[in-house]
Amino acid sequence: MENIYPIFDTILSREDKQKLLKQRAIVVWMVGLSGSGKSTLARALENTLHEEGYLTQLLDGDNLRVGLNNNLTFSEEDRKENIRRAAETAKLFMNAGLVTICSFISPVEKVRQRAREIIGEGYTEVFIECPLEVCEQRDVKGLYAKARKGEIPDFTGISAPFEAPTSADITVNTAEQTLEESHQILVQQILDRIKY
Numbered sequence: 001m002e003n004i005y006p007i008f009d010t011i012l013s014r015e016d017k018q019k020l021l022k023q024r025a026i027v028v029w030m031v032g033l034s035g036s037g038k039s040t041l042a043r044a045l046e047n048t049l050h051e052e053g054y055l056t057q058l059l060d061g062d063n064l065r066v067g068l069n070n071n072l073t074f075s076e077e078d079r080k081e082n083i084r085r086a087a088e089t090a091k092l093f094m095n096a097g098l099v100t101i102c103s104f105i106s107p108v109e110k111v112r113q114r115a116r117e118i119i120g121e122g123y124t125e126v127f128i129e130c131p132l133e134v135c136e137q138r139d140v141k142g143l144y145a146k147a148r149k150g151e152i153p154d155f156t157g158i159s160a161p162f163e164a165p166t167s168a169d170i171t172v173n174t175a176e177q178t179l180e181e182s183h184q185i186l187v188q189q190i191l192d193r194i195k196y
């Protein structure tokens with residue numbers, strides 16, 4: 001890029017901020033179909049980590065899409081841009097020392113790979129595994145019914161692709177586990193990674 005001079009050697013590093021906060025900063029990147037349990041588990045994880053004394057930040061697809069990403073649709077190109085912006089934002093929070101919990105469908109390997117590259121060391125992929133049939137049966141927001149009727153274009157799993165991650169760092173299966181079981185697995189796995 002021309003005439004742009006980013007400063008990378010800031011006086012305070014991520015390490016300095018981690019030291020102050022006495023925690024290791026990572027990005028917990030939750031991947032899964034709509035209704036798989038991303039938001040529920042992300043919120044529960046954030047609450048538990050907060051109670052344990054960790055400074056956290058939650059970034060959620062629906063929330064970012066009403067603000068920072070409010071000009072983006074669900075086309076392939078716009079999802080790519082959605083994830084790029086989300087990953088750049090997550091990286092800023094991580095570099096400030098926070099345990100950053102991200103909840104985005106992130107439907108295809110190519111966009112997840114991009115998020116992994118942007119965030120770098122600390123990117124921790126969590127697959128919230130749940131078969132489409134179960135997500136559709138839950139239909140928490142009534143979106144699957146609308147998508148089946150053709151009222152929502154490009155709906156993930158119905159009329160837009162979802163590629164299950166093959167290289168996730170952590171997987172929970174919300175069709176086979178209770179909410180409490182999935183939550184406990186996540187808390188234990190994440191605490192191991194953020195203890196200073």
Ligand SMILES: Nc1ncnc2c1ncn2[C@@H]1O[C@H](COP(=O)(O)OS(=O)(=O)O)[C@@H](OP(=O)(O)O)[C@H]1O
Nearest residue numbers: 034035061074079082104105106107153154155156
């Ligand atoms: N077409 C289509 N496909 C999928 N999802 C849709 C769509 N339209 C709206 N929604 C709502 O948007 C939420 C997903 O946004 P994300 O930013 O996470 O999606 S993506 O990562 O860019 O694919 C998703 O939230 P979750 O249910 O929490 O996943 C839906 O509430």
Ligand SMILES: Nc1ncnc2c1ncn2[C@@H]1O[C@H](COP(=O)(O)OP(=O)(O)O)[C@@H](O)[C@H]1O
Nearest residue numbers: 034035036037038039040140174177178179182
């Ligand atoms: N093991 C589990 N983990 C997370 N959610 C679960 C689990 N079992 C059942 N659920 C239910 O599944 C639904 C998931 O919805 P939500 O968290 O909004 O999904 P998403 O954010 O992926 O769209 C919630 O109603 C939640 O109570």
